[in-house]
């Protein structure tokens with residue numbers, strides 16, 4: 348099969364790497380890709396927000412299956428565009444991707460199908476939202492309903508913060524534009540978070556693994572939020588018992604509900620949960636693999652990732668037989684540019700990738716480019732260094748040994764990735 352991977356981050360590099368290893372892949376192309384992906388297949392420029400442009404490329408290149416990495420094209424209807432042209436793309440339709448594209452829609456689905464989640468109300472006008480806040484003191488969570496690049500959820504520990512968040516979304520500033528014109532205000536949940544990655548074909552599903560990411564920029568969860576500084580999988584907090592509960596109370600009712608709504612879910616369903624004292628509750632759904640979690644979730648799959656995505660797109664997951672549990676553990680350390688997530692410099696020359704890979708890691712590109720024949724930094728998150736191992740400790744040791752080899756001016760990374768998981772395993 349000729350495969351097109353859409354996207355340009357570490358997640359898409361990981362997808363391209365997994366696909367390139369499949370005997371079913373005869374040719375790989377990427378759009379727009381990055382310098383790491385360029386080592387695996389030819390890269391074509393494309394606007395990922397433009398479903399028609401992506402489908403045009405797939406048609407011109409006679410692609411058999413497109414795998415869509417980011418949420419923006421999915422929510423914009425790239426899969427619908429492919430299907431309308433008789434082309435194949437792995438991912439949810441726009442109607443199904445609304446589980447991520449509209450938090451108001453996803454909360455309504457959870458309510459309708461009895462999926463445990465935080466109590467909530469939806470608002471479109473400032474006065475009613477303010478009245479609600481006056482009656483519901485902090486801590487409380489205010490969320491822009493639409494896509495906001497991970498910046499639209501505000502956990503408010505004081506009433507003043509909650510009022511400010513509401514003003515910013517529903518007031519004149521409208522800092523999230525259309526995405527913030529509908530707002531979900533929800534109950535604050537306490538607990539440990541984890542993510543669960545599920546490949547769905549509209550009726551059947553395969554759980555890949557659980558994972559935990561690290562959003563804060565500095566060790567011990569200090570400093571501002573980032574796109575993710577590292578992750579590990581599986582997450583020890585997600586025991587077999589908890590996973591069984593997540594299947595029965597969250598995954599199955601969600602998939603049945605979406606099918607009943609006439610929006611059968613095909614693609615990766617990312618279920619973000621909070622493990623509360625009353626059991627697992629959904630924090631949010633995403634309609635694609637996470638970044639950086641994808642980079643560790645795919646290597647743990649004990650099978651052919653392309654075969655799985657291909658079967659899911661065809662509605663044939665059942666034909667694959669019982670999936671095996673993930674083998675061992677994996678970890679990713681994100682190498683970032685000094686100053687990230689604030690302003691940072693670009694164009695720093697990178698060395699040491701071969702030395703890192705000699706330690707047994709994969710160095711996945713997230714923010715790089717080629718300039719005058721040299722690999723240079725071109726983003727806040729520059730690389731993800733990924734390792735697998737028999738245990739979480741093994742995976743972390745290898746990943747850190749690899750991370751230490753990659754050099755560029757201003758490189759920094761968290762030194763405590765996986766600490767929570769190791770502590771839980773030690774108990």
Ligand SMILES: Nc1ncnc2c1ncn2[C@@H]1O[C@H](COP(=O)(O)OP(=O)(O)O)[C@@H](O)[C@H]1O
Pocket residue numbers: 465488490496497498499500502533534535536537540619630631
């Ligand atoms: N109801 C809640 N209670 C406590 N924390 C929450 C709640 N909802 C979200 N959060 C926190 O905010 C983060 C971002 O919220 P999320 O719904 O995942 O939005 P997004 O990823 O789209 O920004 C979560 O990972 C979690 O840490």
Ligand SMILES: [Mg+2]
Pocket residue numbers: 619631
């Ligand atoms: Mg989230």
